[in-house]
Amino acid sequence: MHPFALLLLLATTSPPEPKESCETLRRNARFSVHFERVELAKLAQTISDATCKTFIVSDTVKGAISLVGPENSALTLDAEQLYAAFLAALDVNGLTVVRQGRLWRIIEKPRARQHPVPLLFDGAPFPAPEEVVSRLFHLQHAELEPTRAVLAQLVGQGGDLLAIAPDLLLATDSVANLQRLEALLKTLDTPRAADVTRLVTVRHADAADLADKVTRLVVPKAPGRTPETLTVATDERTNRLLLVGAESLVTKAEGLVAQLDVEVPGDGKARVYRLKNADAKDIAAALEGLTQRAGKPGAPGATVTGDVRITANEPLNALVIVASAGDYRSLVEVIEALDQPVRQVFIETVIMEVNVDRESQLGLSVHGVAGTSDVPVVFGSQPTGAPSSLSLKSLAGGAGLLAGVQGPVLTGVSKALGFDVSAFGIALQAVQTDSDANVLSTPYILTTDNKEAEIVVGQRVPFQQGTSSAALQSLLTSGNSAAATTLSSLGSVSRERVELKLAVKPHIGDGDHVRLEINQSAEEISGQNSLGPITSTRSQKTAVVAQDGQTLVLGGIMQDRDVEGVSKTPLLGDIPVLGHLFRNTTHKKTKVNLLVFLTPHIVRDASDIDRLVEKKTEERRRLLERTYGGTAGYDAPIDYARRRGPLSALWRAVDREQRRPENGGSGELQDTLIAPGAPAP
Structure with missing residues (x-):
């Protein structure tokens, strides 16, 4: 057919x-x-x-x-x-159907568990017997793993049975087979005889060793019948035994523990405790006080009672502890409390300084010659800082507006004085100096909680320390300029540090508050003279409290100086208008604005570090763009x-x-x- x-x-x-x-x-x-x-x-x-x-x-x-x-x-x-x-x-x-929204997919049964089949909970009605669904069973009395082992033998081809601690079973199979599993589970998940639970504290022995002895000795394996059950669990942190089972077996186990848990003199065992976060030397030093009080009976606050020896092993960052089991447990509680992950603090500091200098100088010197060649009368005025009218060569080393005029040289007067003297002379110098400085320093540093960190950025600058006798002799026999050159060449020179330094020690408190102990100083070369560089220093030492990410103003200074200096010839320099011919005027105006900002950032995990790296990389990219133009390359993390x-x-x-x-x-x-x-x- x-x-x-x-x-x-x-x-x-x-x-x-x-x-x-x-x-x-x-x-x-x-x-x-x-x-x-x-x-x-x-x-x-x-x-x-x-x-x-x-x-x-x-x-x-x-x-x-x-x-x-x-x-x-x-x-x-x-x-x-x-x-x-x-x-x-x-x-x-060997096929089945699986619901997918409003549609049904026909697939091989072994692949059914790979698809999103409907999930049914306890009490939900089953669909058609041939459909594949997942059912969640909640155990009330039976143990999870033994029950799963029994039911797994009845799961059909392509089905699955998953144990979810502490008391859930997730089965995926056809509805007909799940109904069989549910019926069997109702028989298996029945209450057993009432068990008792006791918690026994072990004072001298090791709880794990006693648990093994109790398990082997208290419940004999009698052939021909099922023995009563006794479960022995160990809490290593408190050195306790948890006994769960028939009351007769629990009572028997308690008696055995009482007989075995006795103090043995000299029962010291060497153990190695690997630290996860703290430094072994620091922990060993902190525990030294506990071990010293141990030998004094009745010492207040003593947590150990026997002879204890603790040695720090730096290569492994571990503690070698020789102590009894009870003392070791007491020490471990203290060590675990001290061996906590250490948080870090990223500290940003911004030092902003603005210096504005305005200096003007006006100097005029004059001279003239009267009388006869036999009895000449030379008069004139040269205020301090003004160029000499006797020799216009002095204008060559000046700056600004320079002007001068001289009359004819008087031979007789020149021979009498030993240098050329003109009949008259006028020398003028007018100069103005403007200096603007905008200094922005941004030192930042990463350190751990309660650890002092320091960052230093600077250079070594030569400074004149002294001079020799030969240099002093040259000073007496040569001019001012030559003397300065001789001093710098023959004198002793040392190189001193001119640097920016930031030392900080953070302390992280509750509520993400950070207490900071700060010692900050900044030195810089502010000028130069014939004897060497001139340095300026700004420093502060303080302690502040800030919230995580909060910016504080640590300190600052605002300075406004207006200095006017006059060098003049007495009486003549005070004459209105004409007095300018007999005086040298200097006017200097200085403004300084200095502010120091600080921002702490608590670093909790690796993601905070990644954000800081990306932030600083982006700041560098923007700096390169402003300095050189264009767009700087950036390597993405992925x-x-x-x-x-x-x-x-x-x-x-x-x-x-x-x-x-x-x-x-x-x-x-x-x-x-x-x-x-x-x-x-």
Whole structure:
């Protein structure tokens, strides 16, 4: 007989209205069914037309299915019975259906647990027996792992059973098999005889050693019957035993512990404790006081009672402790409290200084000669700082506006005085000096809590320290300029530090408050003279409290100086207007504005470090842009040319979900969508 499929509508119905749904039309329909080796896709289309369900069939799922009645006759079924028969036929062929939204996917049973099947909780009704679902069972009395081992032997092919501590089982299988597991679980999950729980403190021995002895000795393995149960657990931190079981066994175990837990003189055991965060030398020093008080009976606050020796091992950052079990446990409690992760503090300091200097100088010197050549009268005025009118060569080394005029040289007077003297002379110098300085220093440093850190940035500058006798002799026999040169060349010179220094010690308190002990100083070269550089120093030492990320003003100075100096000839320099010929005027105006800011940042984990690195890298990039122009390169932490970014991964996930048939998409290339056809009248 050639394979065929027959589906007859036996119940007569009235012609459907245009708006009637498929479910309404099939509600009272009955079907005569006879299938022999029908292809899965064709059978799924027939079932879809009869049940108004839409199926997804992958090209990888193939097979021929038969569904016949007794003696190869046809079956008369309603839509619900027909769907149940279809699921049973799929189950025989190793297939099943999994709900995906409003659609149903036909897959191999071993792959069912890889799909998002419906999850049922305790008390929820089961769907059709052949469907694959997940059921969450909550154990009330039975132990988790032994129960899972028993039920795992009954899980069908392609099913799964997962134990979730402390008392949950998640089973994925067909509904029929899950109903079997539920019935068996009701038998297994029954209350046992009442157990008692006792907590026993071990004072001298090691709790783990006693637990092993109690487990082996208290419960003998009697053949031929099931022994009573006793569970012995150890709390190593408090050196206690937790006994759970029958009251007789618990009482017997308590007696055995009391006999074994006795003090043994000289029972010291060497143990190694590896520190995770703290320094071994610091912890050993902190515990020294405890071990010293141990030898004094009744010492207040003593936590150890015997002879204890503690040695710090620096290469391993560990403590070697020789002590009894009880003393070791007491020390471990103290060590664990001290060995805590140390937080770090990133401290940013900004030093802003603005210096404005304005200096003007006006100097005028004059001279003249009267009388005869035999009795010359030389008069003149040369205020301090003004150029000499006797020799215009003095103007060569000046700055600013320079002007001068001289009369003819008087031979007789020149011979009498030993140098050239002109009949008259005038020398003028007018100079103004402007100096603006805007200094911005931003030292920053990373340090751990309660640890002092220091950053120093500077240079070594030569300073004149003294001179030799030869230099002093040259000073007496040469001019001022030559003397200065001689002093600098023959004198002793030392190199001194001119630096910016920041020393800080942070203390992190509650509520993310940071107390900072700060010692900050800044030195710089502010000028130069014939003897060497002139330095200025600004320093402060203080202690402040700031919130995490809060900016504080540590200190500052605002200075405004206006100095006017006059060098003049007495009486003549006071004459109105004409007095300018006999005086030298200097006017200097200085303004200084200095502010010091500080901002602490608590570093809690690696992500805070990453943010600081990116922030400082970005600041450097902006500095390069302002200085050299263009855009400086930046190496991203992740190479997105080789690795997808988070937005790309999100877009791919959304696109993949939108392509799924249950979401209205076209499905994958190997999927075939089978939907109900037009309902027959």
